[in-house]
Amino acid sequence: MAEDIVKVEGLKAYYQMNYFGVSREVRAVDGITMTVRKGEVYGIAGESSSGKTSFIKVLAAAIRPPLKVVEGSVKFDFKNGPIDVATATPKQIEAVRWKHLSYIMQGSMSVLNPVRRIGRTFHDFASRPMGLTGKAFEDRVIAHLARLKLPPDVLKAYPHELSGGMRQRVTIGLATVCHPEFIIADEPTTALDVVVQKEVLSLIRDIQKEMNAAVVFVTHDMSVHANVADRVGIIYAGRLVEEGPTRDMFFAPKHPYTAHLVASLPRIGDVKQRPALEGRPPNLADPPQGCRFHPRCPLAVDKCRQDVPPMEQVGPDHRTACWRWQDVKPLVGASAPSGVMA
């Protein structure tokens, strides 16, 4: 088994605000323990306001007030030495940023500076971490763009002159030009059309294989995870509720929330009524007691309302936090091809 590139242990990150004597605490990340291995794609799924963005902010070492790491550690094992981003100094973080730890951002339109040509943006981003300037730098960038099937002309273009798919490829280029070991991709395809989405996804996959980098892929679209991730982790209300190999997550989920997410995906060639989950995600400033999913859970019993379920090993590489995981059955629509799963 491959070594871990990052080890997250008991991470708690809260938004702590104190305005005019009124203090408020939002527990966006509440005790997440997980690891990502070298060279794998780890998918993180969760709805908006589930704390997934706060979690990856911590992973990306972008911890700024009011977000504060209250407890736990995020230990990276990079080639230039280990680092705990939860406690590292800005100087230490700067040494790993882009070169080792990089980030593909959501919304390529708002990420790229509209009044700067793409070439300038590349220069701003990557020239210093790569330690190259002038012609040498440009040659490296052009070679890298060729790998992303972008012509060298894009360096002279402004962002608005490119199509959505091309812009997204440029942001992928920015994130990967320094050959980082760890890449965080935050919903890189949400705004794209189906055809372009598939292109961009296969591009991320190819480049990840080529550089043997670890990728944490964040999106709420389960069908994207089905196609890119090696392992998937589900975050609900600030906690990791299930984690396992992609195949098992789809065909043998062990948490009711996962089972629901998988079952609600409509498919071509199937018009059965899809169940829709009622209720709304909990407010993280005032989360429900016990298992945080219980108000929406069809299997909830009294125990779920009082005690927080621990993360349990339920199979090879497969963990879940549910008191009743043995009773969780894949719902309609998640039927596996015959002979794959009992």
Add this chain to the structure above:
Amino acid sequence: MTTLLDVRDVSKRFTMGGIFGRKTVDAVMDASFSLSAENPEIFTIIGESGSGKTTLARMILGLEDPSEGEILFRGKRVSRYGGRAEKLAFMSQVQPVFQNPFEAFNPLKKVERYLESTARRFLQTSDRAAIDRAMDEALQKVGLSLKEVRGRFPHEMSGGQLQRCAIARALIPNPPLLIADEPVSMVDASLRMSIVNLLKSLRDDLKVSVIYITHDLATAYYISNRLIIMQRGRIVEMGDARTVLDNPQHPYSKLLKASVLSTDDAGDGKLATDPEMVKAAGDLVGQAGKLVTKPDGREVRVYAGV
């Protein structure tokens, strides 16, 4: 059979730039279809961005005038011009639902304000009780109630709930036609199906026709009766949703279907799209061709010499 909406050979051409370097873009070319008044249905328009699907919807809503052709709603021509009373009468029949509910609602005003102003306008009354009743009725139809919604701001509700409120608002004047422009693309996956199921029940229980605009083939297959697939302003395939999507015939429709991410082989990491398919579809952009009716009832665009 009476027709509710009749779109006849509609084209829209936008002109960009000034006197020098003027460019024209054909957003929609020769689109025609019609909806019947007796059988409410979900009619889906599928296409990528830039395929003209939103332009077509804006023309149906009367926000944009077609360059050629005409759109008739119950035999009357839809136009951007005309008197206020005429427009109000039209607006009470055709209502839009927009993509992002967080942008559709004013973040500084309570949710019910948006509903209330619609109710006030279409009921032509300022009687509080009547307005409240209309709002409550509309909210009941989408599985909410005025009690739940009253006094809350948009940020206090989830995306799914807010989108339902937006649909409730559109239902206040009891319109026979709803136009939903990508109503689920900004809504979380776990809540998406509740909106899609809602559209379905609107059709089945309330007999509202819905024009559902999307690029998501899976939900289109799930709810729609008929659909059209648009590529760069042209309708390339049109017909019964199941017939078309089970076995698409136009190269572009095939490409779209092949691009849908399937969960059947989850974890295998198969992603590559056949480059020949992309090329076959791309080569057809800009060719006129013409729509031909096939024996199974669908219409497919065929090209001379192919």
